[in-house]
Amino acid sequence: MIPDNILALAPEIIQWRRHLHAHPELGYEEYDTQQFILSTLRSMGHHPKVAGDTGVVVDIGTSGPMVLARADIDALPITEDSQVDYRSQREGAMHACGHDGHTAMLLGVARVLPYYLGKHSGRARLIFQPAEERHPGGALKMIRDGVLDGVVRVTGLHLQSELPAGKIGARLGVQSANSDRFDIVIEGKGGHGSAPHHTIDPIPVMAQMIMAMQTIVSRQISPTDAAVLTISAVKSGSAYNAIPSRAELKGTVRTFKTDVQDKVIERLRQIVENTAATFGAHAELQYRKGYPSVVNSQEEWKIFKAVVENFAGRDAWIDVDERMGGEDFAYYLQQRPGVFWNLGAHDPQYPYPHHHNQFNFAESVMPLGVWIMVQTILAFSAAPLSLSDTQGQETF
Numbered sequence: 001m002i003p004d005n006i007l008a009l010a011p012e013i014i015q016w017r018r019h020l021h022a023h024p025e026l027g028y029e030e031y032d033t034q035q036f037i038l039s040t041l042r043s044m045g046h047h048p049k050v051a052g053d054t055g056v057v058v059d060i061g062t063s064g065p066m067v068l069a070r071a072d073i074d075a076l077p078i079t080e081d082s083q084v085d086y087r088s089q090r091e092g093a094m095h096a097c098g099h100d101g102h103t104a105m106l107l108g109v110a111r112v113l114p115y116y117l118g119k120h121s122g123r124a125r126l127i128f129q130p131a132e133e134r135h136p137g138g139a140l141k142m143i144r145d146g147v148l149d150g151v152v153r154v155t156g157l158h159l160q161s162e163l164p165a166g167k168i169g170a171r172l173g174v175q176s177a178n179s180d181r182f183d184i185v186i187e188g189k190g191g192h193g194s195a196p197h198h199t200i201d202p203i204p205v206m207a208q209m210i211m212a213m214q215t216i217v218s219r220q221i222s223p224t225d226a227a228v229l230t231i232s233a234v235k236s237g238s239a240y241n242a243i244p245s246r247a248e249l250k251g252t253v254r255t256f257k258t259d260v261q262d263k264v265i266e267r268l269r270q271i272v273e274n275t276a277a278t279f280g281a282h283a284e285l286q287y288r289k290g291y292p293s294v295v296n297s298q299e300e301w302k303i304f305k306a307v308v309e310n311f312a313g314r315d316a317w318i319d320v321d322e323r324m325g326g327e328d329f330a331y332y333l334q335q336r337p338g339v340f341w342n343l344g345a346h347d348p349q350y351p352y353p354h355h356h357n358q359f360n361f362a363e364s365v366m367p368l369g370v371w372i373m374v375q376t377i378l379a380f381s382a383a384p385l386s387l388s389d390t391q392g393q394e395t396f
Contacts, residue, residue, distance in 0.1 A: 001313060002371045005115070009108050013366045016040065017104035018086035024075030024093040024100070027134030030054040033073050033103075037128050040107055052141040054130040060113050061123035067380040068125045068147065068336070069373055070156040070329060071106035072099045072132035081357040082350075096359040098159035098345070101366060103128060105157070108370035109377070116374055122381030125151060135181070135290050137328030143335070153300060153380040154338035156329045157369060160320075161354060163344030165362040168308045168372060169318040170341035172301045176294040177226075177254040178261050179326020183286045184209070184272055186236075188279075190245030202247035203236055205279045209249070210234075212271045220267055227264060228254040228324050254324040256293055291326040297337035299386055303379050304339040311375045312368065318344065338380070343369045 025033050037056045041048040048058035055073070059066075076096045080088040088094045106126055113124055127147050131138035148154075163169075186209075188202035210231055221227045229251065236247035253268075255261040269285050276283035308317050320342050329340045343365055350360035 001311060002367055006108070006112060006367050006371050006374075009111060009370065010367050012111075013104045013108045013370065014363050016107055017100050017363060017366065020100035020103055021095045022086045022089050024088050024090055024095045026077055026093055027074040027131030027138065028054055030073050030130050034128075037073070037103065037107070041110055044111055046110060051127065051145040051147055052130055052138050055138060055142055056128040057142075057147055058110065058126050059123065060110065060126065061117040064121035064123050065152045065381045066123045066125055066150045067377045068127060068151045068154045068332065069106060069109065069377055070127045070129055070154070070332065071102040072130075072138070073103050073128050074099060074131050074133050074138070076133055076355060078355065078357050082360065084360065094357065094359075096356060097133065097354045098161070098361055099132065101159050101345070101361060101363070101369075102157065105366050105369040105373065108366070109373050112370065113374060113377065116378060120378050120382065122378060124377045124381070132328050135288070137291060137331070139328040139331040143331060148332065148335055151336055152385060154332045154336045155304070155373070155376050155380060156332070156340050157343050157373065158327070158340070159345040159361050159365070159369075160342045161345055161347070161350070161352070161359065161361045163318065163320075163342060163346060165344055165346050165365050166312075166316060166368060167318040167344035168312060168316050168341060168368075169320040170296055170301060170304055170339050171320050171322060172296055172298060174256050174293050174295050174322060175320070175340060176322070176327045176330065177228075177256055177324045178258075178293055179290040180253040180261070181288050181290055182251050182253065182268065184249040184283060186247040186276060186281055186283045188245055188247070188281045191243050193241040193243055196243060199243045200280050201243050202245065202281055203243075205276055205281045205283070206234065206236060206247040206249060208279075209271060209275045209283075212275060213268065216264055216267045216271070221260060221263065225260045226256055226322070226324070227260055228252075229264065229268075254326070256322065261289075291328045292330045292334065294327050294330045294340050295333055296339045297333070299383070300337050300339045300380065303383055304341060304376055307375045307379050308372060312372060339376070343372075
């Protein structure tokens with residue numbers, strides 16, 4: 001059901017993706033990536049502009065409602081361990097989440113969209129956003145640079161390697177979690193390992209905290225409410241015979257509901273302060289709220305589902321589950337109605353999850369991603385706005 005003019009783009013889209021994959025850049029360091037996007041868009045006859053420091057924005061079309069479509073362009077701080085010909089040429093950086101594919105597909109949209117807008121009214125603003133993987137995220141910078149000015153709806157996609165190739169879906173309402181981070185510093189009193197009674201050992205304090213934290217989700221959050229608390233890093237001491245004076249913990253919290261998020265924060269703070277006091281130590285919790293939940297609006301979800309069924313077939317649609325991952329596209333959806341959707345891209349040759357050092361995806365799905373994005377832009381531009389579409393918008 002994909003038209004020939006988009007299928008014919010496949011070799012070029014793959015070439016773009018592989019170039020980006022071989023030259024990854026971390027958040028707010030995407031200078032070469034930015035120049036590649038700018039030059040590619042200019043070669044198509046467009047007039048792109050810089051936004052969000054290392055991002056790019058380009059408007060296409062001359063009349064009608066404006067729809068924003070977003071691709072994220074940054075890589076992860078991972079050293080690639082795959083053997084593909086286009087593997088990363090930059091040590092310590094890798095496109096291990098599919099952002100190279102997102103960028104290549106949006107460039108494909110830029111290539112064909114003038115043709116389709118020539119047959120329909122409407123306008124599109126394509127944005128290539130930096131630093132999705134780097135808190136506080138590039139979305140806020142893009143918004144502050146005015147990318148939502150004049151925009152009536154928003155959309156974006158994410159490749160999902162665990163979903164069957166060619167399947168497409170989006171969840172009505174909450175789709176992703178609040179994504180928070182915390183640091184804990186425990187201050188004790190160091191000394192010789194043979195005389196622990198002269199010290200305040202921070203390591204037992206840390207151990208007790210870690211065990212107590214596990215009861216927050218298992219015993220203090222309702223089983224009907226989802227939450228994750230993960231300790232991801234611990235650090236203390238360096239010698240066999242010395243008790244350290246300091247211990248540090250890092251972790252993440254994922255929740256869907258604000259009241260659950262608040263309860264986790266409250267209990268975490270109580271455990272940190274009271275456990276330290278019990279041992280005569282001192283501890284501080286630094287808690288940073290991260291990306292909010294992605295919330296797809298009802299009318300736009302209905303429109304998008306109809307687009308998928310009409311232009312990819314009913315069998316293409318898949319109901320996606322809520323995910324505990326974080327995504328800064330949530331900030332666009334806080335201000336404009338829209339849909340953030342998933343494109344299945346499982347490749348049996350690469351059975352690795354996102355953020356793995358051998359991650360890859362089925363490049364064959366990218367023309368489908370271009371086609372559905374084009375049709376979503378057209379449908380979002382043509383559909384009238386309801387009263388609910390204009391409510392609940394926030395400003396930054």
